[in-house]
Amino acid sequence: MVTTLTVNGTSHQIDLPGDVPLLWVLRDAIGLTGTKYGCGVAACGACTVHIDGQAVRSCQVALGDVSGDITTIEGIGTPDAMAAIQDAWVTHQVAQCGFCQSGQIMMAAALLAQNPSPDDREIDETMSGNLCRCGTYPRIRAAIHTAAEQLRKA
Amino acid sequence: MSRIKTIARRTFLITSAAIVGGVAFGTYKYQQDAPNPLTAGKGEAALNPFVFIDQSGVTLIAPRAEMGQGVYTTWAALIAEELDVELADIRVLHGPPAKAYFNSAAMQDVLPGKGYDMSGFMHSLSQVIGGAGKFFDLQVTGGSTSMRDGFDRMRVAGATARETLKQAAAERLGVERASLSTKGGQVIAPDGTAITYSDLAEAAALIDPPKVTLRDPSQWRILGRTQPRVDMVAKVTGTAKYAIDTRVDGMRFATLRINPKLGGAMNSFDASEAEKMPGVDRVIDLGTGIAVVASNTWLAIQAAEAVEIDWGDAPYPPDTDGIFARIDKAFDSDANSAMRDDGDADTLPEGATLIEANYRAPFLAHATMEPMNAAAFYTGDALEVWAGNQSPTFTQAACAKAAGLENEAVRLHTPVMGGGFGRRVETDFSVYATRVAVAMKGIPVQVTWTREEDMRHDFYRSGALARFRGAVKDGKAVLMDGQISAARTTQQAVNRLAGMSPGGPDKGQVDGAFNQPYAIPNYRIRGYLADLEVPVGFWRSVSASFNGFFHDTFLDEMAHAAGRDPLEFRLELMREEHPASAGTLEAVREMSGWTGKTPDGVGRGVGYTYSFGTPVAQVIEVIDTADGIRINKAWIACDVGLALDPGNIEAQMIGGMIYGLSAACFGEITFYEGEVEQFNFPDYDVLRMHNTPVTEVRVLEANKYMGGVGEPGTPPAMPALGNALFDLTGTRARELPLSKTFDFVL
Numbered sequence: 001m002v003t004t005l006t007v008n009g010t011s012h013q014i015d016l017p018g019d020v021p022l023l024w025v026l027r028d029a030i031g032l033t034g035t036k037y038g039c040g041v042a043a044c045g046a047c048t049v050h051i052d053g054q055a056v057r058s059c060q061v062a063l064g065d066v067s068g069d070i071t072t073i074e075g076i077g078t079p080d081a082m083a084a085i086q087d088a089w090v091t092h093q094v095a096q097c098g099f100c101q102s103g104q105i106m107m108a109a110a111l112l113a114q115n116p117s118p119d120d121r122e123i124d125e126t127m128s129g130n131l132c133r134c135g136t137y138p139r140i141r142a143a144i145h146t147a148a149e150q151l152r153k154a
Numbered sequence: 155m156s157r158i159k160t161i162a163r164r165t166f167l168i169t170s171a172a173i174v175g176g177v178a179f180g181t182y183k184y185q186q187d188a189p190n191p192l193t194a195g196k197g198e199a200a201l202n203p204f205v206f207i208d209q210s211g212v213t214l215i216a217p218r219a220e221m222g223q224g225v226y227t228t229w230a231a232l233i234a235e236e237l238d239v240e241l242a243d244i245r246v247l248h249g250p251p252a253k254a255y256f257n258s259a260a261m262q263d264v265l266p267g268k269g270y271d272m273s274g275f276m277h278s279l280s281q282v283i284g285g286a287g288k289f290f291d292l293q294v295t296g297g298s299t300s301m302r303d304g305f306d307r308m309r310v311a312g313a314t315a316r317e318t319l320k321q322a323a324a325e326r327l328g329v330e331r332a333s334l335s336t337k338g339g340q341v342i343a344p345d346g347t348a349i350t351y352s353d354l355a356e357a358a359a360l361i362d363p364p365k366v367t368l369r370d371p372s373q374w375r376i377l378g379r380t381q382p383r384v385d386m387v388a389k390v391t392g393t394a395k396y397a398i399d400t401r402v403d404g405m406r407f408a409t410l411r412i413n414p415k416l417g418g419a420m421n422s423f424d425a426s427e428a429e430k431m432p433g434v435d436r437v438i439d440l441g442t443g444i445a446v447v448a449s450n451t452w453l454a455i456q457a458a459e460a461v462e463i464d465w466g467d468a469p470y471p472p473d474t475d476g477i478f479a480r481i482d483k484a485f486d487s488d489a490n491s492a493m494r495d496d497g498d499a500d501t502l503p504e505g506a507t508l509i510e511a512n513y514r515a516p517f518l519a520h521a522t523m524e525p526m527n528a529a530a531f532y533t534g535d536a537l538e539v540w541a542g543n544q545s546p547t548f549t550q551a552a553c554a555k556a557a558g559l560e561n562e563a564v565r566l567h568t569p570v571m572g573g574g575f576g577r578r579v580e581t582d583f584s585v586y587a588t589r590v591a592v593a594m595k596g597i598p599v600q601v602t603w604t605r606e607e608d609m610r611h612d613f614y615r616s617g618a619l620a621r622f623r624g625a626v627k628d629g630k631a632v633l634m635d636g637q638i639s640a641a642r643t644t645q646q647a648v649n650r651l652a653g654m655s656p657g658g659p660d661k662g663q664v665d666g667a668f669n670q671p672y673a674i675p676n677y678r679i680r681g682y683l684a685d686l687e688v689p690v691g692f693w694r695s696v697s698a699s700f701n702g703f704f705h706d707t708f709l710d711e712m713a714h715a716a717g718r719d720p721l722e723f724r725l726e727l728m729r730e731e732h733p734a735s736a737g738t739l740e741a742v743r744e745m746s747g748w749t750g751k752t753p754d755g756v757g758r759g760v761g762y763t764y765s766f767g768t769p770v771a772q773v774i775e776v777i778d779t780a781d782g783i784r785i786n787k788a789w790i791a792c793d794v795g796l797a798l799d800p801g802n803i804e805a806q807m808i809g810g811m812i813y814g815l816s817a818a819c820f821g822e823i824t825f826y827e828g829e830v831e832q833f834n835f836p837d838y839d840v841l842r843m844h845n846t847p848v849t850e851v852r853v854l855e856a857n858k859y860m861g862g863v864g865e866p867g868t869p870p871a872m873p874a875l876g877n878a879l880f881d882l883t884g885t886r887a888r889e890l891p892l893s894k895t896f897d898f899v900l
């Protein structure tokens with residue numbers, strides 16, 4: 001079965017069964033490996049992407065159920081033209097192993113799109129589903145505040 | 155990865171006649187140099203095994219793996235400092251497996267002695283013995299050794315390269331080398347003429363390198379200051395490639411299911427349903443399990459679950475109680491070690507109060523964020539492997555053996571890792587990928603483990619038991635006698651890697667207990683090794699991860715029995731013994747405003763452990779809330795001797811503490827019918843942003859020698875939390891995880 005997906009503004013024809021989770025479509029069929037597999041059961045947040053601006057766990061969304069445009073970490077900025085939120089991550093030197101960070105950034109980006117000045121409690125609430133085994137949480141929180149500030153100025 | 159591919163391919167393929175300007179020299183001498191594994195092409199110079207210069211600039215071929223600990227950045231900084239290039243202008247690639255990259259620091263811990271009391275003589279002796287690592291092919295990233303290992307070698311590498319490039323420029327310009335200077339990747343002549351290093355590379359490769367002296371730290375521009383990580387931009391843009399992201403033309407995707415009764419056989423399997431499922435290419439018999447190769451990882455996972463398998467039994471007691479009974483039984487046999495035996499620990503000093511306590515720590519999984527995986531491509535006479543591993547020489551050899559090839563026929567790529575914590579020292583995931591690739595000859599295959607497979611097939615931190623006896627008199631500790639029993643971690647792990655197991659006392663098993671700098675007159679620590687086939691391995695801070703809890707919790711109990719403030723009690727015992735350690739306690743006392751008193755609803759505890767050359771003290775504050783106990787604040791002070799990158803050290807200390815707190819609160823692997831009962835993060839919870847404390851770190855530099863930073867933050871977190879909970883509730887938990895005794899905010 002062929003499904004058409006729009007990812008980061010590009011349309012893709014996907015020939016996979018409709019129950020394959022979006023995560024594995026992105027990673028294995030399209031080759032967008034910035035979105036990570038961490039648990040497969042909605043317990044870690046490493047696979048977070050946006051569908052029409054909403055943060056979703058791509059390991060839980062079946063290909064056949066996707067309706068809307070998908071944005072992945074590769075779609076929000078590039079090494080030469082980073083998004084403000086990625087800049088903030090660099091400013092605070094957040095990443096250690098980095099494996100959770102695509103998901104952290106996508107989650108935080110969705111938060112900031114809805115709430116331009118979240119306080120610590122709101123940040124904690126939104127981000128508590130995103131694990132980081134390296135323990136970068138304090139810097140993530142600081143980076144979200146910085147990104148919020150930059151976005152408000154822009 | 156394409157550059158290292160090109161460099162490495164040249165190493166494999168180019169005959170000596172075609173090599174122009176390849177030269178190795180400098181920094182890794184131990185009697186005789188190991189051959190330079192990098193060979194330069196035309197217009198390039200592999201100035202030594204670490205520095206490669208060509209038309210596009212300077213590349214550090216890092217022999218240590220980047221697991222998140224920042225080693226790429228700090229090693230690049232060590233070279234940049236002497237080579238006079240900007241940190242941002244150095245590319246970092248992981249080097250191929252090679253003898254020249256042996257880890258000199260990993261062998262240093264073979265010496266007896268407690269570490270903190272190392273004399274100058276012992277220090278140099280251990281530096282020399284460190285050279286023996288070469289003979290064991292010890293290209294291992296672990297033991298928090300990277301900075302200790304690289305500190306001199308990388309600076310010498312940079313300085314040697316610089317002076318050789320200057321010599322090349324001197325010859326070209328007809329001037330004295332001494333009249334030249336270097337800046338920004340260029341050699342500069344007195345008249346202002348500037349020649350880029352790239353321009354000089356080929357000529358430099360023909361020059362015998364001059365002797366160098368290292369710059370005095372007072373001249374440093376880069377070292378000692380927080381540096382932006384060289385891998386940061388890639389990691390925040392999703393462009394950093396981990397092994398799990400390996401994609402090559404024609405690649406197929408696989409997963410595996412290995413016997414969950416660890417080490418047991420596979421009696422039979424029926425793959426007839428699985429083979430009919432969509433996208434499935436093949437089901438492969440791995441002997442102790444199966445792999446499914448498909449067009450998509452998820453389709454492979456579905457099919458793997460559909461394979462009917464009859465598993466054989468595990469070679470260890472089937473449940474947690476039986477396993478711990480074995481650990482307990484080891485106390486009945488002779489001690490494996492008594493690494494500390496001061497005074498008379500058998501006799502209770504007269505007039506002293508006796509204290510006794512037993513402790514228990516569970517098995518733990520590593521749960522790296524990136525599950526185990528590797529990709530491999532087998533052509534019949536060569537093998538290419540992509541594996542995030544902490545031990546390239548061992549991994550290469552294990553894969554070669556699995557494929558029936560010579561080591562030289564295996565090209566191993568070591569991408570950045572989504573966490574290591576000791577798990578990626580093992581070669582199992584690389585070998586499985588190799589075996590799948592051999593079965594799929596001519597087709598590159600990525601073998602990704604599910605999180606469940608990863609959590610249930612770990613080399614666990616061993617469960618451990620401890621029996622402590624101690625005595626206090628006049629407010630002071632006068633006796634401490636600790637016995638610790640756990641599985642044979644070092645023997646198991648070294649046996650798996652090197653095919654031999656070291657006999658004799660296992661110093662690592664009692665690390666974090668025998669080597670604590672307390673002046674207790676009667677002081678004995680004995681280790682007992684349990685015969686147990688549960689696979690165990692190195693877990694961030696190894697045995698210090700349980701010994702820190704046992705030893706320091708017991709000290710806290712002694713302090714309370716003596717009616718003393720627990721921080722002052724420790725401080726008094728260590729002030730003379732190791733002033734740098736005392737400095738860390740004084741620092742957290744000041745940072746936290748420690749008074750020894752806390753208001754109702756607030757508890758504070760102190761924890762201290764010396765491990766991997768670095769003393770670390772932590773104060774943790776817990777508060778009672780309507781939703782449970784919250785870990786509210788933490789203060790950490792460490793003394794690393796010399797802080798090359800303070801910002802990175804801070805990150806490692808906080809990360810290490812959080813890793814320890816996650817384990818202390820929730821971490822536990824249990825067994826039932828031979829199988830691990832935990833599958834995924836919902837059964838093996840860890841701290842998240844909302845229950846992580848606000849933390850402040852102070853990095854001290856009073857210690858005589860440089861210590862590690864990746865692991866020492868972990869051990870003291872567990873006792874500090876337990877001690878804080880005691881302060882809050884009056885309940886002393888002697889067993890981890892603490893969630894068995896307390897309700898935390900979830």
Ligand code: FES
Pocket residue numbers: 036037038039040041042043044045046047048057058059060
């Ligand atoms: S992989 Fe989707 S939440 Fe963990």
Ligand code: FES
Pocket residue numbers: 095096097098099100101131132133134135136222523572573
């Ligand atoms: S940076 Fe390693 S898991 Fe978050």
